Amino acid sequence: MVKGTAGDIVLRISGLVKRYKELTAVDNLSLEIYRGEVFGFLGPNGAGKTTAIQMMTGILKPDAGEIFIQGEKLTDHGKAKSKVGVCPQSIVIWNKMTCIEQLEFVGTMYDIPAKIAHERGIQLLADMGLLEKQNKLAGTLSGGMQRRLNLIIGLIHDPDIIVLDEPEAGLDPQSRVLVRDYIKTLAGKKTVILTTHNMDEADRVCNRIAIIDHGKLLLVDTPENLKKGTGEGDIFEISMNNFSGSQSASIISSFKTLAEFVSISNNTLLLRTTNILEKLPAILDLLKQQSISTGEIRFRENTLEDVFINLTGRSLRE
């Protein structure tokens, strides 16, 4: 994967704001995205990801702020808009058109000659394993195939920036691997902006990741730096057999001196600490004092999910 440099900015967002009555969906968002990188956009439901993406693609108009694509300001009628290709989260296809027909149609709407649109369409269908279905009506394809078609419709005009909104949602494992590999082949040649709830996916494919919540940008960095930044040490996961919810507060407070981060989720105690193996006997002792018997004990490295939960909290969103 080729990572872009700060001198090679393809998309610059400055002071972006979008309000819906009382709610500020995107709050003073500023970002720079570099040529050739895969840029992850992470955030809980309602964090403002889709609103931000829709402004970047020209579907929504910001209340304040500016967006520049390859130095050109994004407007309703400018050319900047067609430099972006979008794969929406929901399946947006024409059910009564064949796969190749809709690729050709969208291509011609971007002023691509019909012959070239056809050739590109065939190539994209082949890349997504849909070549045999080129003359099938899109409405007759399986859900997974429709998702793959949904992805390539946004690429028919060979855009410099590709926005993929949850591209792996609803895909079977085989299709997921295919799409992931495809995104990797785009990296370097194209700039990919990716939104996902799949932390593993983001960790694997993204060069940089932005985490937003309540419309604000919380952090932006490489996955490695984000994981390092969340704290030193590894994570302990200890399953508690006879735990009751009323013990949460006393357990968490008793571990404060031993671990940098303590949390309880689904009867599992999560601790992040350095020298984890040395501290294990003391941890087990403390649990025994709380009359907790332990089940499975696992330890692992920090993940992007830990970073995400650490930053955005555990409370459920609407």
Added chain:
Amino acid sequence: MKTLYVFKKSLVEQVRDYWALLLTLSAAPFFVVLYWAMTITTPKVYTVEVLNNDKIVPAGVTSAMHGNELLQTIKTYKDASGNQLMLVPETHDKNTILENLQERKSAVLLEIPENFSVMVEACKRGDTNKPVIKVSGDMMNPQYSIAIIYVIGAYEEMLMQATGRERFYTFQEEFIGSSGDVNDFTASVPGLIIFSIIMMLSTAALSIVREIENKTITRLQLTRMSALDYLSGMSLTQIIVSILSVIATFYTAVALGFTAHGSILLAILVCILTAKSIVGVGLIVASLSKTSGNVLTVGVFPLFLLMWFTGAMYPLPRAELFTIAGRQIALNDVLSPSHAVIALNKVLIHGAGFSDILFEMAAIIFLTVVYFLLGLALFRKMHFEAK
């Protein structure tokens, strides 16, 4: 060029949705068949209730009972096919008769007074007092106005026979164009053809709203396609479907006995222009809708106006507003089918030519441009520009 690609795409989608297309194309011809069955296969009969109170003239003077003669004259009236035109039921209870009039089971009530024969006899002898009959009916029942003419005709005929007097006036009737040969069905065909075009409103709006509902419009919004490219392409398909519907409606009517007295090509030109204007109204409806369900609710209002306030379904009084270049402009002139119905009537029934319908054509074109521009502006604002 993009308009042509949008047209091709929408035509392909329309053809592949063949059940919907078939229903759209068959709706108006089906309506024509239904209307024909109602007007042609059922003879036109007017029920005339009679309360005959006439008393025989005292013996020695004459045995005439002119009330019965009047009844007989009424019963002898026949239509062009030789069917009895007026039925006289055997009811003698006034309350039942009034109920029948209210429920429109009967067209008119004729009350013959007790002294009817006496008065007719007196009249025969040169008395200046005239015999009186009383008629009652529901003015809002269209059958009443027609039945009353026949009843008066029968009354006049019976009086002339009974008194031996001749009618003191000569009556000359002249029909415009071919209207004299026109039956109810033929007279309704121009309106039915316009009705078939009006029915395209929902189809035109739905073809666009489906794109909004499926969010495919958002994909197109990101391309270099303009709202004008899109709406022009989509409209072309709907105009073609409308023309097919008009042709199907027209030839169904021809198969059922309709004869056009003017140029069919001119009539089709009127229909094409009207179809374009209805598609324009469809664009306005689509712009104000987000779902197919919305089309059905938002679309009801213009559909109702176009069907009932343009003369497509039945002739309407003109609520005149002002005059332009010697032409009185009425409230319903803002609806293009009002002009289309007049133009089609002139062409198909009266055999009028192009110059006779210039005003109507100009009005339809003007309204089409207004509807389309309004639809375009609303569509841009509601569905195509970034919000």
